[in-house]
Amino acid sequence: MAYNLLKGKRGIIFGALNADSIAWKVAQRAFEEGATFTLTNTGVAMRMGETAQLAEACNTIAIEADATSVEDLENLFKQSMEALGGKIDFVLHSIGMSPNVRKGRHYSDLDYSYLSKTLDVSAVSFHKVLQVARKMDAINQWGSVVALSYVAAQRTFYGYNDMADAKALLESIARSFGYIYGRERNVRINTISQSPTLTTAGSGVKGMDKLMDFSERMAPLGNATGDECADYCISLFSDLTKKVTMQNLFHDGGFSSMGMSMRALTQYEKGLGCDCECGNDEPCGEHIFD
Numbered sequence: 001m002a003y004n005l006l007k008g009k010r011g012i013i014f015g016a017l018n019a020d021s022i023a024w025k026v027a028q029r030a031f032e033e034g035a036t037f038t039l040t041n042t043g044v045a046m047r048m049g050e051t052a053q054l055a056e057a058c059n060t061i062a063i064e065a066d067a068t069s070v071e072d073l074e075n076l077f078k079q080s081m082e083a084l085g086g087k088i089d090f091v092l093h094s095i096g097m098s099p100n101v102r103k104g105r106h107y108s109d110l111d112y113s114y115l116s117k118t119l120d121v122s123a124v125s126f127h128k129v130l131q132v133a134r135k136m137d138a139i140n141q142w143g144s145v146v147a148l149s150y151v152a153a154q155r156t157f158y159g160y161n162d163m164a165d166a167k168a169l170l171e172s173i174a175r176s177f178g179y180i181y182g183r184e185r186n187v188r189i190n191t192i193s194q195s196p197t198l199t200t201a202g203s204g205v206k207g208m209d210k211l212m213d214f215s216e217r218m219a220p221l222g223n224a225t226g227d228e229c230a231d232y233c234i235s236l237f238s239d240l241t242k243k244v245t246m247q248n249l250f251h252d253g254g255f256s257s258m259g260m261s262m263r264a265l266t267q268y269e270k271g272l273g274c275d276c277e278c279g280n281d282e283p284c285g286e287h288i289f290d
């Protein structure tokens with residue numbers, strides 16, 4: 001259902017690769033709510049993904065930009081303001097990528113050039129977006145900027161690897177820049193910590209299916225879907241949340257406040273076997289921990 005919450009607002013949405021992408025769902029909802037916006041992604045993603053089709057459906061354009069390139073970001077803001085006819089009211093940063101995860105490097109054996117890339121793409125790019133926007137004075141008063149995060153920023157999750165460090169940095173950037181941009185121009189900056197969601201980036205996480213099952217059993221409201229995440233983003237872009245800033249907002253059905261649920265405990269009791277990765281019904285005697 002549409003409420004015209006973003007009528008008259010202009011935005012930039014990063015990270016819509018295909019119909020599974022959280023950013024894709026945000027774009028669809030923003031369009032329904034009356035916003036005009038540009039879409040953006042890397043050149044490779046634009047060629048391999050379906051960003052152009054989404055742009056057509058939302059009556060807009062897709063602008064190529066690598067979010068780690070300041071020059072690309074300057075061009076993106078300039079072109080977006082020209083195409084939309086004014087300054088920007090909302091930005092979605094929905095970007096994540098870890099070469100260490102992709103190449104199967106263990107957290108205790110990271111490749112440091114890959115780690116730099118993980119941090120640059122998944123976190124520092126958020127700072128770059130904000131710094132470019134501020135220098136160009138590209139965001140309107142009471143504008144809203146949202147980036148997507150994950151609870152591995154606060155707590156250790158098997159298999160999330162160096163993306164956990166990237167998310168911790170991302171959330172810190174939201175606070176540090178939120179102070180500056182809020183004080184100066186009333187621009188609010190938040191991160192949404194979303195449930196595990198089946199997307200291209202999500203499926204790269206080791207044991208994603210089990211992780212989703214576990215958090216579904218733990219969360220009293222169950223996992224939040226990509227569509228529900230889009231709804232939450234729309235509320236943060238709207239004028240109904242004008243005093244919310246510098247927050248990491250959990251959108252996870254209650255998962256992050258749980259210790260143990262009956263559903264998870266019951267399932268756990270069914271599978272009390274060996275403690276390690278071997279999966280044996282009995283202790284194997286030589287525990288192998290990843």
Ligand SMILES: NC(=O)c1ccc[n+]([C@@H]2O[C@H](COP(=O)([O-])OP(=O)(O)OC[C@H]3O[C@@H](n4cnc5c(N)ncnc54)[C@H](O)[C@@H]3O)[C@@H](O)[C@H]2O)c1
Binds near residue numbers: 015021023045093201
């Ligand atoms: N899927 C999940 O379980 C989950 C949970 C919590 C948070 N998130 C976060 O949500 C965000 C969106 O991920 P998603 O799950 O929709 O997956 P996705 O793979 O659909 O989106 C990731 C996007 O990042 C883009 N990207 C990668 N490198 C880039 C670069 N250098 N410049 C610009 N764009 C670049 C990709 O092209 C892609 O569109 C990410 O920040 C992710 O960490 C995902």
